[in-house]
Amino acid sequence: MASRSHRSPSGRRPTALASALAVAVAALVVALVLAFLPDRGSDADPTAATPAAGTQVTASPSAEKTPSKSASPSASASAGKSPSASATASASAAARKTPTRRAAATSAAHQAAAGAPLAGRIKPGVTYDGVATFYDVGNGDGACLYGPTSDTMTAAMNTADYETAKACGAYILVHSGGASVTVRITNECPAPCAPGQLDLSPQAFAKLADPTRGQIPITWSLLSPSTSDTISIRYKTGSSQYWCGIQAIGHRNPLARLEVRTGSGWLQLTREKFNYFLSEQGSGCGGDIRLTDIYGEQVQISGIGVKPDVVQSTRVQFAQH
Incomplete structure (x- = not known):
């Protein structure tokens, strides 16, 4: 018959309790250590994990499209096919300093x-x-x-x-x-x-x-040329005191208006495409004529009768500009 151990059963209880305490203390220390370590969850990158054998590593699409912070601005602009900010500023400045011909005109x-x-x-x-x-x-x-x-x-x-x-x-x-x-x-x-x-x-x-x-x-x-000529007046063929067409000839500057004097004042006549001013009802036909050029200068002509298709000279001319 085998002999019993010299250790009594009561001797095992303290040892088990000490072990349990040691484990608890160790767990507490580990928990405290983990609690005080900085949080690295936001920096963790699942794609950085070592791939299993035979797995092909594919770069993240965002990594391809987002250049690193150290990339030069010119390199980024070239990759994006956009002009650099300095080039855009220069172009804008040039546009401001050099007006187009249309703007100048x-x-x-x-x-x-x-x-x-x-x-x-x-x-x-x-x-x-x-x-x-x-x-x-x-x-x-x-x-x-x-x-x-x-x-x-x-x-x-x-x-x-x-x-x-x-x-x-x-x-x-x-x-x-x-x-x-x-x-x-x-x-x-x-x-x-x-x-x-x-x-x-x-x-x-x-x-x-x-x-x-x-x-x-x-x-x-x-x-606006230099000239010694004066303006002439011609009444259109068929003109009379009841209807007339009036034309000015030899004016130095382009003509803007032709008016005739009537009983109620000056009447502006309408210029037709064939270069006569018409008085459809005969108002002012044979009376005083007032001409105005594009500069606003006016000359008044008297003594011109209704003589169809006859060039009648005057003594007036617009000023040179």
């Missing part, structure tokens, strides 16, 4: 309108772009109905800038390739003539370029 037009309040599309002090062609002017007559002329320095104005005969009689200075010529508008150039286009007499075109070219780029502007 608009500003000039506003200034010209202030100096010529009655001007239409063609304003003094403004340079217009266009092309020049030429046509057979025949005896020199045209839509303005000035009649035959020996003056070869004439032109037809495109319909837009002709502006219902408002361009008739205007003197235009035309430039092309270092050459220039002054022409008087006596005709209208219908479509396909575009805004800005002038259809010159062959002689006027030849002063700018070889006629074999047919069409050339030009710039042009309104001119």
Whole structure:
């Protein structure tokens, strides 16, 4: 029979209690340590875990699209195909410092309108772009109905800038390739003539370029020429005291208004496309005439009778500008 152990049963109880206490203390220490460690849950990256063998690592889409903070601004801009902020600022500054030609032309037009309040599309002090062609002017007559002329320095104005005969009689200075010529508008150039286009007499075109070219780029502007001529008046064929058409000829500056004196004051007549001002009911026919140019200057003419198709001279002329 085996002998019993010399340790009594009561000796095992303290040992078990001590072990239990030790385990509890150790658990408490671990809990305290974990409690006081910094929280790393927000920095944890599941994709950073070591992959199992045979697993392909794929970069996160956000990692591809979001450059690191150390990436240079120029590199980021290149990747995104967007100009850098400095380049955009430079472009904006350049745009502010260098006005476009259209903006400059608009500003000039506003200034010209202030100096010529009655001007239409063609304003003094403004340079217009266009092309020049030429046509057979025949005896020199045209839509303005000035009649035959020996003056070869004439032109037809495109319909837009002709502006219902408002361009008739205007003197235009035309430039092309270092050459220039002054022409008087006596005709209208219908479509396909575009805004800005002038259809010159062959002689006027030849002063700018070889006629074999047919069409050339030009710039042009309104001119108030020096002249010793005075204005003339003509009544249209068929005019009488009951109906009349009145035309002014030889005015230095474009004509804005033609008025006739009636019993109730000055009556402004309507300008027709064929460059006559009509009094449909005969009001003022044979009476005093008042002309106003685009600058607002007025001249008054008396003693002009109703003589159809007769050019009657006056002693007046608009001032030069």
